[in-house]
Every structure is written in C-alpha cells, then in structure tokens.
Amino acid sequence: xxxxxxxxxxxxxxxxGPASGIGRxxxxxxxxxxxxxxxxxxxxxxxxGGVMALLIRSELFQPGLQLxxxxxxxxxxxxxxxxxxxGAVMPAFVGLANWxxxxxxxxPDMALPRMNNWSFWILPFAFAILVSTLFMDGGAPNFGWxxxxxxxxxxxPPSVTYFIFAIHIMGASSIMxxxxxxxxxxxxxxxxxxxxxxxxxxxTWLITAFxxxxxxxxxxxxxxxxxxxxxxxxxxxxxAGGGDPVLFQHVFWFFGHPEVYxxxxxxxxxxxxxxxxxxRKKLFGYASMVYATAxxxxxxxxxxxxxxxxxxxxxxxxxxFMFATMLIAVPTGVKVFNWVxxxxxxxxxxxxxxxxxxxxxxxxxxGGFSGLMLAIAPVDxxxxxxxxxxxxxxxxxxPGAIFxxxxxxxxxLPKWTGHALNEGMGKLHFWCSFIGVNITFFPMHFLGLxxxxxxxxxxxxxxxxxxxxxxxxxxxxxxxxxLFVWNVIHCIRSRETVSAQVWEGAHGLEWEVPSPAPYHxxxxxxxxx
Amino acid sequence: MGxxxxxxxxxxLTLLSLSAHAEWALNLSPGVTEVSRSVYDxxxxxFWICVAIGVVVFGVMFWSIFHHRKSRGAEAHHFHExxxxxxxxxxxxxxxxxAMAVPATATLVKMYDPSEADLDVQITGYQWKWRYTxxxxxxxxxxxxxxxxxxxxxxxxKGEHYLLEVDRHLVLPTDTKIRLLLTANDVIHSWWVPAxxxxxxxxxxxxxxxxxxxxxxxxxRGQCAELxxxxxxxxxxxxxxxxxxxxxxxxxxxxxxxxxxxxxxxKSWTLDELMTQGEQVYLRACAACHxxxxxxxxxxxxxxKGSPVALGDVGTxxxxxxxxxxxxxxxxxxxxxxxxxxxxVITYERNAWGNxxxxxxxxxxxxxxxxGNADTAGxxxx
Numbered sequence: 001x002x003x004x005x006x007x008x009x010x011x012x013x014x015x016x017g018p019a020s021g022i023g024r025x026x027x028x029x030x031x032x033x034x035x036x037x038x039x040x041x042x043x044x045x046x047x048x049g050g051v052m053a054l055l056i057r058s059e060l061f062q063p064g065l066q067l068x069x070x071x072x073x074x075x076x077x078x079x080x081x082x083x084x085x086x087g088a089v090m091p092a093f094v095g096l097a098n099w100x101x102x103x104x105x106x107x108p109d110m111a112l113p114r115m116n117n118w119s120f121w122i123l124p125f126a127f128a129i130l131v132s133t134l135f136m137d138g139g140a141p142n143f144g145w146x147x148x149x150x151x152x153x154x155x156x157p158p159s160v161t162y163f164i165f166a167i168h169i170m171g172a173s174s175i176m177x178x179x180x181x182x183x184x185x186x187x188x189x190x191x192x193x194x195x196x197x198x199x200x201x202x203x204t205w206l207i208t209a210f211x212x213x214x215x216x217x218x219x220x221x222x223x224x225x226x227x228x229x230x231x232x233x234x235x236x237x238x239x240a241g242g243g244d245p246v247l248f249q250h251v252f253w254f255f256g257h258p259e260v261y262x263x264x265x266x267x268x269x270x271x272x273x274x275x276x277x278x279x280r281k282k283l284f285g286y287a288s289m290v291y292a293t294a295x296x297x298x299x300x301x302x303x304x305x306x307x308x309x310x311x312x313x314x315x316x317x318x319x320x321f322m323f324a325t326m327l328i329a330v331p332t333g334v335k336v337f338n339w340v341x342x343x344x345x346x347x348x349x350x351x352x353x354x355x356x357x358x359x360x361x362x363x364x365x366x367g368g369f370s371g372l373m374l375a376i377a378p379v380d381x382x383x384x385x386x387x388x389x390x391x392x393x394x395x396x397x398x399p400g401a402i403f404x405x406x407x408x409x410x411x412x413l414p415k416w417t418g419h420a421l422n423e424g425m426g427k428l429h430f431w432c433s434f435i436g437v438n439i440t441f442f443p444m445h446f447l448g449l450x451x452x453x454x455x456x457x458x459x460x461x462x463x464x465x466x467x468x469x470x471x472x473x474x475x476x477x478x479x480x481x482x483l484f485v486w487n488v489i490h491c492i493r494s495r496e497t498v499s500a501q502v503w504e505g506a507h508g509l510e511w512e513v514p515s516p517a518p519y520h521x522x523x524x525x526x527x528x529x
Numbered sequence: 530m531g532x533x534x535x536x537x538x539x540x541x542l543t544l545l546s547l548s549a550h551a552e553w554a555l556n557l558s559p560g561v562t563e564v565s566r567s568v569y570d571x572x573x574x575x576f577w578i579c580v581a582i583g584v585v586v587f588g589v590m591f592w593s594i595f596h597h598r599k600s601r602g603a604e605a606h607h608f609h610e611x612x613x614x615x616x617x618x619x620x621x622x623x624x625x626x627x628a629m630a631v632p633a634t635a636t637l638v639k640m641y642d643p644s645e646a647d648l649d650v651q652i653t654g655y656q657w658k659w660r661y662t663x664x665x666x667x668x669x670x671x672x673x674x675x676x677x678x679x680x681x682x683x684x685x686x687k688g689e690h691y692l693l694e695v696d697r698h699l700v701l702p703t704d705t706k707i708r709l710l711l712t713a714n715d716v717i718h719s720w721w722v723p724a725x726x727x728x729x730x731x732x733x734x735x736x737x738x739x740x741x742x743x744x745x746x747x748x749x750r751g752q753c754a755e756l757x758x759x760x761x762x763x764x765x766x767x768x769x770x771x772x773x774x775x776x777x778x779x780x781x782x783x784x785x786x787x788x789x790x791x792x793x794x795x796k797s798w799t800l801d802e803l804m805t806q807g808e809q810v811y812l813r814a815c816a817a818c819h820x821x822x823x824x825x826x827x828x829x830x831x832x833x834k835g836s837p838v839a840l841g842d843v844g845t846x847x848x849x850x851x852x853x854x855x856x857x858x859x860x861x862x863x864x865x866x867x868x869x870x871x872x873x874v875i876t877y878e879r880n881a882w883g884n885x886x887x888x889x890x891x892x893x894x895x896x897x898x899x900x901g902n903a904d905t906a907g908x909x910x911x
Contacts, residue, residue, distance in 0.1 A: 063692075064680070065681055070759045074758070137828055148716075150733065151756065151758060155758060239735060279605065281605040281606070283609065285609070285610055288615050311730045312730060312738070319637065326629065327626070329622060333618065333622045337618045341611075344589060344592075345605070346597050346606075347604055347605040348597050348603065349598070349599045349600070358594070365583070365587075373572070376571065376575055376629065377633065377637050378567075378568055378640055379572045379636075381568070382557055382572065382726055382728065384719075385728075386754070446555045446556075449555065450555070450556075451558075451723045451751070453761075458681060458762050459692065459762070460690070461689070461691050
C-alpha cells in the first residue's frame, strides 16, 4: 500500500508526503494516489467480470443446460459486458492517465485535484449498486450490455432502475475525469512542451477526453428516456404510444460507437510509447499518428448505424454508413503501418511490455480485418449478432485494449514502485495470455460463420467442438491473469531498484524523475527543448 | 527466409487439416439463393484481400522481429518520417476500399430490389416463437420449438436437429419471389436463415421488408438473432422449400386440417379428454415460463399452482389466456391456439398440480367467445 512512503523525506509534512492510514486514500487529491486507486479498482472489476466470463464459458462448454438457467445466463452476459466496459477498461485508462499525463507533460498534478478525487470515489458506489442488482428480486439486468428497448423497458426486471442510476453515476465520473484531463493537458504543460511535442499517449487521451464529453451525456440521455418510459408513462421507445424502439438504438449507438474508440485510442497511445522504447528508435510518423487519431475520432460520430444494418434502414442509409465505416480503415491502417515502420530497422529487444505491445499490433489488426468485413453491409447480414461479432470485438478489446493496459502497467510499474519487474514471470504471463486469448476467441470466428447467434445459453450440435475449444482457452486465459496479479504485487514488494530511465531506450519527462516517482513531481516545471 | 517459409508452410498445413474435418464448420455456406451466393462471394473476396494485406504487414513486422533484434547486433536507423511513403499508405488503402465498395454496393442494391413478389408472408416474432401469416391465403400459424426439455436438461440423448426443430415448418415454394414482412408482438426479434442470407429485425409496431427466391428444395434452419429475453436461444426457424406444385398441395391440406379443427370444437369433450390434451398444450405453450410444475419463476412469471387466477373466476382466467395481460410477459393466446386447445389448457390449469376446481371449459364456449370477437369473458380487463 505505501510504496511511495519511503520516497518522501518529510512524511508528516502535509505538502511533502502522503497522509497516513485510510484517510490518505479517501481524501487524496494527489494524481498518483488517484491513479493507483483507479488501477486497483479496475483490476478488481476485471477479475469480477472475468469470473462471469468463465461462468458463461463453462455453461457453453457443452450443448445442453448444465450450470445456469437461461435467465441467469442473460444476466451474466449483461453484467460481464457492463463491468468490463465501464468498470475494467475505462477506469484503467483513466488510472494510467492520472499517473502518466502530469509526469509526461511536466505538470505538478492534475488541473482539478478535488474533482479528481470525486470522480474516482463515486465509481465504487456506482458498481456497488450495479452488482447489488444480482441479489434483487427478479435478478440483475438481463437485456445485454446494449440494453435494447423494449426488452430493457417494458419487459425489464425491476432492477433496471438501479442500473439506470448506476450508469448515470458512471457517466458523471467519466465526464469529470475527461474535463480534468483536458484542463490538465491544455493548461499545465511545461514551458516548451508544445502540442506537437506531446507524447502520443497524451495526445490520444486528449482526443479520447473530448469523445467522452461528447457522448457520455448522450448515454445519460438515453437511460433517462428509459427511466421516463418505465416510470413516468412516456413512450419514447414504445410504438403503441407513438414512439419507436429503433430510436433507442440510434441514440445508444451514437454514444456506443465513439465509446468503442474511447476504449481503444488510449491503447494506441500506450503502444506508441512502448514500441519506440524497445525499438530504440523514434516513433515513425508522429504527426500522421496525431492526425490519424483525430480522424478516427471525428469519423466515429458518423458510423453509428453500422451496428444496426439489420433494423431496416433504407438503402441510402445503409450505403452511407457502410462507406463511412470503411473509411475508418484508412487512418487505422496508417497507425498500424507507422508502428511497423517504427520497428523496422530498429534495434529490438523483447521485454514484457514490448511483447504485449507487439501482440497488440498483430491481434488488434486481426480485429481490424474482421471489423472491415463487418462494415460491408450485405455480408454483415450474415455476421450480425453472431459469434463472428463476438470474436471481432473481443479481439479489439482483450488483446487490444486489455493487452495495451497490461503493456502499460508493465512498462510504467518500475517507475511507480522504483522496483524491477520479474521478467521471467512477466514473459510467462504474456505467453499464457497470448495463447489463451487466441484459443478462446479465434474459434469464435468459425462459430459465427457457421451460424451460431450470440447471447444464447445453449446451441445446436454442430457448434459443439469449437465451443469446447473456446472454453478451454478461456480458462487458460482467465487463470493466467493470476500471474499478472502476482507480478504486480511482486514488483511492489521487490527490493531490486531501478534507475530513473528504467528502460534503455526510454525517453521523455516521465523517465527524468527518479524511480519511484516522488509523491510530488515537477513542482518546478522542467524546460523542454 | 527459410524459417518464415517453414512457418507459413506449417500454418497452411494446419489450416488444411482443419478444413478436412467437415464437422468443424469453418465458413459461411454459399446458401441456396442468388443473393446468398453473391454474399458468399463478396465475403470470400474481402477475406482474401484482408489475408493479402495481413501477409504483407505481418511479413514486414516479423522480418523486423527476426532480423532487427538487438541480440543480433542490429543498430537502430534513425529515420522517423517519410512523406512519400506516408501518402502512399493512405492513398493505396483508399483505392482498395473503393474496389471493395463496388461489388458490395451492387449486392446491396440487389437485396433491396423493390419489385413485386408472388407470395407475401408476414412473420411475427413472439417471446419465444414465430408466427407465420400467409397473406391472401387465409393461413396463419405459430411455429414452436419441439426439442424436448429432457434433451435440453441432458437427461436424454440429443437429436440430430437439437434446438433447430419446430412443430410447424414455414413451407415456401421454390423459384418464386417471396416477400417477407417482419414485425414483432413484444420485443425486438431478428429472423435469420443463413442459407437464404436473410436476416432482418422484427420490431414491435413497425413492419420491415425482405425478400428471397429459393433455388433448391430443402429444409433450411435458422435462429432468432436478436436477444429477446430468457428463451432467445430457443426459438428456431425452419424453412421447408418445396416445388410450387407441391406447395399448392400443401396449402390445400393445411386448410382442410383447419376445417377439421373447427369441427372438433363442436363435439362435447369430457374433463379427462380435456386434461390429456391440455397437458400437451401446456407443456408446449406455457411451461417455458410457468414451468411444467406450475410454479412459475416469480416475479416475472407467476405461479399457476394455487394462484387466484387459476382457482378464481373462470371468466377472468379465460380472458387472461385469450387476451394476455398488459405490460407483462403474458401474451394473448387467442390467435396462437385453436378453440379446443385453449379450452383444454385452461381446463388443465384449473385442475392440475392440486388445483382442483373440477371445472371443465368447453371448446364450444371458447369458440363462441372467439367468434364474438370480443373479450366477453372478462370484466374489461383492458
């Protein structure tokens, strides 16, 4: 818990070191403490969501119903999705931003430290409410993480109201976090740190924060409309009252599509930090990376209906959303090419963060290819709502977003703790995860193409073999995450110290402060040449 | 280069040996319509384009991983931008995308062909069954899963078409343009038959349109593709395509059966006869929610055993079964079941699991209510 205590000489002086006891964590306004809180919280959620995933995979190990009732199965898929998206991936990125953005731009802290505390501390309440719905009469939300009306309104269990409240709190937390990041990056850069000198992680987070501010209110709007339909007699999504169930999907995906980029742009940033370090070479095409990120963000507002190709859009609508979606392949391709060019003719070493970053590039690209296939509307009719889609988004989220988070943690953990990683165990974790993730999700492409719909607790016999394989993979992947927990704890408790630069090829302000990073850094702004 | 060749060779060998096992279905099926075949071709074209791009990108990457590693003494070259290359890898992918968009647009336009159809079928999604209405044919029926609960619960060996079998197939003529009009009764469902390459959402309150023209007679199976509640995984679709003459013959047979059903309602039934038939109907139409034991899954699906509805006023009971209960999952069964089946199942509910009212509801009583076309049985529960 008190990894930074030793670094600060005057522990009892309010402005020089952390407070002691639980109060340090409850009342902290320190970006490093809050980053740590976010990261531990996200790890906890990742493990809870992971247990749900393993329950789902266990039920799907064989055809027939073995472990859970169909109704509870739907609660599991819903909660797994919500917890992983809002509880694991997003808070992990916010945690990394809290730790690293001020260190990278030479700021003493986040611009709005008290709000920073608040935006973290409402999250545990939101998730306590969400998870408590599992124990309520009628069960937890069971309508999928996309909560399409009217299944989530007229036909929803009573706990839907708690779900709506939880989403509101999560949204408020994200918006406050995003405002803080924007304010920090725009106002607290060290002298000489011009925008086009910002590390890519900072750039991608700046753009992500704008996306969050733009779409979290849309999410709040759509759940409020649900609340109105359920309790106050409106009919936004009820055709019998003049509403339209498809309106729900338009509003949801106007939030939802930028949301998927919220979960991947910071990952691009992390990988763009790690690849140059271990290639001992500057990032290739820095400016085009920034422009590509911005293009992806802008396009993300114009493609939402590609999630809705089968709802009965008119031909012109289908064509527009198909073309716009295909266009996203261009800036995404630029990014992948730049990463490969960064590695090309470098001097590569393969420490744990680098392994995760390389796996990210390969496996995210595979997810990108299936994404391109899904963009083609006429063939999407065959892929839509099948395991092909499940394979696609898990490829971009697990070996995509999650691998990038792990890469980032392994990359920066020595800076945070001042201790070296156990490379052997890190590599073991990597290889188990890499093999597990592919055994889990690659066969799902085949399942989807063969015709298996998603979100079903039981399936026809021709899907049995690949489901069994996927379940075996899921257990390999799931249990290898215990190695990650071990690695993090081991690094915190290790006695082996590291230099300020930590990694031979690392450059940037964050590598100029001592390791472990003192409780207060950059109290006098550094000069960037 | 030798290592890479070995790896590629090994990988392709693995892929080949996988595809040799037919039961490990790996790919879309080309299907049995012109549209489904062009969808399949499009799918394969784009797949191979992706494979080609992947080979190039990953090829360069693995080249670097093998040859530009520090342990081999590689020195970093300090280049970090190149305008021409960067412009090229923006423009070239754009060209590839346009090349993909052309056939994709053509296929999509074909799918949206608005020309007149020879047969119109309305498809309505219900929790958790499909209803097929042949417009202009006075033919309308529901299609329910027939896989027994014992197979789902692993007490019995699973049949060949486990979870993909129904009591009544959607029979369609081949070589005929068929328009499908899709809607839903409760939540959103999605009607999907892979062999026809038709997947369209059934949205309550709205009507969506799709069409198909089946080339080959056969049985084609599909499933609901949109999460629609508890038994989303248990509402399959079975399309039976038959030559047009056989289709006409089938139409005549089904209509004759319907006449017989109406006649059956007029004969008088004993309590035992109603109970026997009622149990069958109950297990097929009611047990998914109210459970075979009548205990339900409260609060969403209330118990019938000892319930005030099943033990109380028979008029209210009939009304709820016929017309459903608003804002709950209880559907209106007046169109789903025949008068005889309705009478039998209501009788069964009032006399099974220790509910012993001893009352029998006669098919003719129900037929009268249905003919009156009003919910005369209830006290205006609507």
